[in-house]
Amino acid sequence: GAVVSQHPSRVICKSGTSVKIECRSLDFQATTMFWYRQFPKQSLMLMATSNEGSKATYEQGVEKDKFLINHASLTLSTLTVTSAHPEDSSFYICSAREGDRNTEAFFGQGTRLTVV
Amino acid sequence: GQNIDQPTEMTATEGAIVQINCTYQTSGFNGLFWYQQHAGEAPTFLSYNVLDGLEEKGRFSSFLSRSKGYSYLLLKELQMKDSASYLCAVMDSNYQLIWGAGTKLIIKP
Numbered sequence: 001g002a003v004v005s006q007h008p009s010r011v012i013c014k015s016g017t018s019v020k021i022e023c024r025s026l027d028f029q030a031t032t033m034f035w036y037r038q039f040p041k042q043s044l045m046l047m048a049t050s051n052e053g054s055k056a057t058y059e060q061g062v063e064k065d066k067f068l069i070n071h072a073s074l075t076l077s078t079l080t081v082t083s084a085h086p087e088d089s090s091f092y093i094c095s096a097r098e099g100d101r102n103t104e105a106f107f108g109q110g111t112r113l114t115v116v
Numbered sequence: 117g118q119n120i121d122q123p124t125e126m127t128a129t130e131g132a133i134v135q136i137n138c139t140y141q142t143s144g145f146n147g148l149f150w151y152q153q154h155a156g157e158a159p160t161f162l163s164y165n166v167l168d169g170l171e172e173k174g175r176f177s178s179f180l181s182r183s184k185g186y187s188y189l190l191l192k193e194l195q196m197k198d199s200a201s202y203l204c205a206v207m208d209s210n211y212q213l214i215w216g217a218g219t220k221l222i223i224k225p
Binding site for chain 2: 034091112
């Protein structure tokens with residue numbers, strides 16, 4: 001299957017700082033990328049959907065100014081958590097889809113963010 | 117509203133068979149996915165059903181009945197490494213994935 005690389009896998013940062021998470025599709029062009037957040041023992045919560053070259057579509061309740069998403073190319077999307085707080089500590093996962101909308105989405109490895 | 121229901125937790129014995137059910141109510145239907153997720157890791161794709169019937173892939177099979185809004189994931193010859201959460205997700209009319217909360221499967225020797 002296709003490979004999606006997410007980096008970093010773990011990050012610890014201080015409150016008030018910003019953290020950038022990268023999501024790359026290594027062997028296909030990702031027309032659409034998704035960013036999820038997962039709390040312990042819960043399922044994935046979609047944060048936003050991004051299409052290459054256009055602004056991300058954020059889900060209700062997700063602050064677009066806090067979670068900045070950039071999908072500058074067909075192989076790279078970034079999520080920046082700005083002015084991080086301890087409650088932002090979570091597992092963030094990206095997924096990427098190529099082409100047809102009802103095709104499988106491939107997931108990155110996830111990023112464990114801890115804000116201290 | 118849209119919702120996906122699956123059991124929170126199931127326990128099975130190594131070598132046995134287990135069936136994980138998923139029922140759904142969504143705005144439109146463009147396919148149902150099953151993913152496996154080990155603790156602390158991202159989900160990995162298991163199966164995709166868009167037509168009624170059974171799809172078999174090795175030890176794993178997935179069934180779909182669109183008229184009943186129902187699917188199941190069947191795992192045969194269970195191995196300890198199958199201990200994980202299994203997520204059911206339905207793609208709605210907007211091609212957005214609606215996720216179930218996941219079923220935690222515990223395998224005992």
